Amino acid sequence: MALSEEDFSNRREHARKSVLAEAIIEYGGNETRGKVHDISVGGAKIEAQLPADAKSPVNLKINQFGAIPADIAWQRGNQVGLKFRSDPEQVAEMLAAIAIYG
Secondary structure: OOOOHHHHHHHOOOOOEEEEEEEEEEEOOEEEEEEEEEEOOOEEEEEEOOOOOOOOOEEEEOOOOOEEEEEEEEEEOOEEEEEEOOOHHHHHHHHHHHHHHO
């Protein structure tokens, strides 16, 4: 039985914040542009044209704030769920910088 997005949201460890931010996703020596739709210190939901066979790990780059290493948790069409590999405190610092400096 496949889990719905609602099932995933009920299992999240961290509260997600709705955003709409441009991003670059690096994967397997390639990169593509995408949009972050929601984000937390534990992961993000993005919209990007990743190949169906794209493998983890990936790097999510938002603005000039560096890259967040992540694994692909799920993928449905151009909607992709990422689980961050970094320490939540480091991700929280980056998210605070993005919120302040855009």
